[in-house]
Structure formats: structure tokens, C-alpha cells
Amino acid sequence: MPAYRVERSILIDADAEKVFDTVADFNTWNIWSPWLVIAHEAVVTVTDDPNSVGSIYRWSGEFVGRGEVEHAQLDRPRKIVDTLRFEKPFKSTSQVEFSVQSEAGQTRLSWVMNGSLPWFLFWMRRNMETYIGMDYARGLKMVREYIQTGRVLSKSTVEGIEKIPARRVVGLRESCQLEEIGPVMGKTFARVAEEFSRHNLPLDGEILSVYHPSDMMKGQFEFTCGFVVDSGVALPPGLVECSIPAAKALHVKHVGSYENLGNAWSGAHQFANYRKHKLAKIETLEIYRNTPQDTADEDLVTDIYLPLR
Template sequence: MPKTHVSKSIFIAAEPNKVYTLINDFSHWTAWSPWAILETEAKVSVASDGKYFEWEGNRIGSGNMKITKEKGPHKIWADLTFLKPFKSKAKIEYTLTESEGGTQVTWEMYSSLPFFMFFMKDMMQKMIGMDFDRGLKMLKDLVENGKVNCKLTQENNQLFETVHYVGIKGTTPMTEMGLDMSKKIPQLKDYIKANNLESNGEIISIYHKWDMKNQTATYTLAAVVKTLPQNTIGHIISGTIPTTKVNKVIHTGDYDHLGNAWTMQMMMQRNKEFKQNKKMDPFEVYKNSPFHTPSEELITEVMFPTLD
């Protein structure tokens, strides 16, 4: 069977022992799990010693994980068993390395795929890697701030009213999207001011393509305007998102955790909780400004257009 290996790491500004106690006791798992946050109503059972847990959900499937060996506060080994949506087993390792001012945490998985899924090896490794990244960011938040600044709520079959926009389209590495947006927003504001366009200040990102192989996103960063300009110049474009039904996931919290909202949408679509209209691109609407709002209060609405 095709062998797989995923390894992701993050720096956490805390001593290893503080991080270790949140990893080696599964009673803390749901607070930073990249999967538990996608289905908070899933059934989770944790053993009294915190070394074993089981889960069962509609979106996240079912399985169990057991800690098999520990070398505190630097190493944890665990066995992971997936039962649904398909059976699979994996070896998990958490390595905590003391670093200047904190701890470098590495999360690794060694596994294999069924023969019939050999062609999905690269994609699966990248997808699991993104899950690990999401989880490590939440673990960092939990350790450093005492809580994870991410809350997800879902509203299906919502009506999104027509909006007009001016925007800038481009392709950028996923890891640099925040920086890319921060450069484009002033350009859009200057264009709106120079052309006397009326705007409510709302910013939208329309996502045209996710390139998982190269880890890039092609998207349009757009500013909502009351009416479309007669002409656009240079790299500025204009367009309209027509009235449509959407499946909405509302993310409250730091933009670093927005991947949770997108993953929730994709898992809901895969679980057939809504039928996506693939003729329209998904988009996200920023309901308040990061320049005037504490990060834990930022509200972002991730929209997937749906079919009736």
C-alpha cells in the first residue's frame, strides 16, 4: 500500500511542560483539534486517564486514538485508527523541542492508503498537512492566550443580495494571503476616492481557484460599491455578485483560524448537507475591520453559493 508521511511544526512561546500537558491528556483534545471544531455535536468519549479517546460524527467520521508511549515533556507516541469514512491506521508522533523563548512542536503521521486510493497520495498528504497546520495554530493560541480565538456558526439556505464591486485579481501563495490583501486594500481605497465612487467600506474576497499542488490561491480582493464605474484602468477590475442562495459559515476570531471555516464548508458539501452551485465562486465577506477591531471579535462570513 502507498506509504504516507505528514510532518508539520509550529513555535509556541511557552516551556515544553506547559505544551506537553495539553497534548498528552486527550481531555483537552476538543479544544484544539482541527476536526472537532468542524462538528462540535460529534460524540467524543475520553478514558479516565486521558490516554485514549473515541469519536463519532456525521462529518468527521469515526475512530479512536491511544497514547502508547511517553517521554515527558518531549515526546508522545500514539496509535490512530480511522473507522469511517474508510478504515485506516496511522502512527502519530508529537515532538517538543525546547527553543529560545519557547517550544518547537512537531506533529507527524506515518500511515498508508488503500491500493485503490494510490493516486490520491499527494493530495491526501497536503490536505492532512493543512489540517495539522490548523490544529497547531489552535494549540498555540490555547497555550499562549488560554483560549482559542475561533468560533464557527453555520446558517444554511441564506439569501445573499446583489453587490457590485471593484477589485484586484491575482494569484498568491496561501501563506502570504494576509500580506497580499494588506497591499491591495489601500489601492482599492485610492481608486474609489479618485473616481468618486460610493462605498460602504465592505471588503469581499472571491476565490476562483485553490491550487493544492502549488499551495496558491487565485482570488479577487474586492471593495463593495453602490454602482459600477463606467470604465476601469490598469489592474483594477469591476463586477457583480448576483443575488443567490448561500450556505454561510460565520467565523468569529483571528484570521489565522479562517481555514477552519473553509474546511467546515468543504466537509458539509462532501457530506451532502447542501448542493454547491459550482458555476459561482465561493467568497468571504469581512464584516468589520482588523484595523479597528480586536482579533477575537473579527467576523468573517464564508459563503458557498448553493442550488435550490
């Protein structure tokens, strides 16, 4: 059977015991699980004892299928070994491991999956490694946020399929790896604001990022950060423009920190895949309805639009 391995890690400002105890407690998993971001209807059950060998976390839902995780080994505060059993959409069993290591006053939490696919799904191995890796990265960010602050600032809601108008976006185009996207976008928007001020361009249009078609398997993203500008405004040197056509699009709203925007994107693709919506091979949009300059992280509103055929 086609085997695969996924591993991601993150540094957390907490001691190893706290990190271990949080991850070992199945009652915390709903808070930081990367798979339940839009599955608000999912039914989750946890055994009465949530943090011992033999404890089980079960889930069942329209978008997340059905399965369970069982603690097979708990070596406090170093390692957690779990058995992951999927029942739907297909049956499979994998071993999941969390390793916890003290590192220069912090704690490194690593999340590893060793699994296999049914032989007829051999072609999915590369996809599994890529997308599970992205899910693990999102989950690790949320567990870090929960351990360090006691909460996770992220709520994603599917708003439905809407018609979106054509837009002319003026800004700067960049590319980077997924893990660099936050800092790179921040610097790009700062440069855009400088250019707009230098050329006396209006700053009252929608603020957004336009994601151009990219190769998800390589983790490289191309995007334009900018503002919606009226067609009558001349394009000054140093800036680029892109024309976004009117389209039918799946709309997902995210409320919370920009650090967790990946939850909305993952939820949008999860919803589209389950409902068998065909994605259009055109730009996708991330529109910021307010900004960190005047809004607390928990109140930041971002609209995600995934164009459909």
C-alpha cells in the same frame, strides 16, 4: 498499500514542558482540534487518565466519522507517539508523532503522520497529503493560540443554503501561497483603501475577498480584495473589477480571529462533501461584517459563501 507522510510545524512562545503537557493532555484536544470546527454534535470521550501511555481519545459524529487516538509513547518533554485508528468512513491505522524542541527561546512543535490507505483508495494519497497538511497547519495555529493566550478565538456555524445576489466587486487582484494569505491580504486591502480614497470612491459597500478558482493541490490561491460598488460608478485606472453572479450557496459564519478563518472554509467543504452537495466552479466569497479597526478579534464576524450547482 499506498503510504503517505504529512508533517507541519510551528514556533510557540512557551517552554517545551508546557507545550508537551498541553498536547499530551487529551482533555485539551477539543479546544484545538482542526476537525471538530463544525461537528458540534460529535460525541467525544476521553479515558479517566487523559495524559498517560494507554490514554485514549475517541470521537464519533456525523461529519467526522468514528475513530480513536491512543498514547503509545510519552517522552517528556521531547516526543509523543500516538496510534490513530479510523473506523468510519473506512478502516485504517496510522502513527502520529508530536516532536517538541526548544529553539532560540521558543519551542517548535512538529506534527507528523505516517499512514497508509486501502489499496482501492490509492488515488486519494495526494489529496490526503494536501488536506491533512492544511488541517495540521490549522490545528497547530490553534494549539499555539491556546498555549499562549488560554483560549482559541474561532467558532464556525453552518447557516444553511441561501440565494446570494449578484455583486460587482472593485479592488485589486493578487495571488500567493496559503501560508502567506493573511499578510498579503492585509497589504492588498491597504492598497485598495488608498486607491479608493485617491479616486473618491465610496467605501460604504460590503468589504470582501473573492477567491478565484485555484489549484488546491499546489496551495496557490488567487483572489480579489475590494468593495461592492454600484454599477453606475466608473472603474478608475489602477483597479480591477469582477462580476459575481447570483447563485445558490452554502453559508458558514465564522466568529473570531482572521487567523482562524481556515476553520470556516474547511468546515464548509466538510459539510458540502458529507451532504454530497456539488460545488459550482465559480468564485467563492469571504465577506467581512466588521473590521479589526473597531472590533475586538473575538467579535469579528465573517461570512463564507461556497456556491453550489
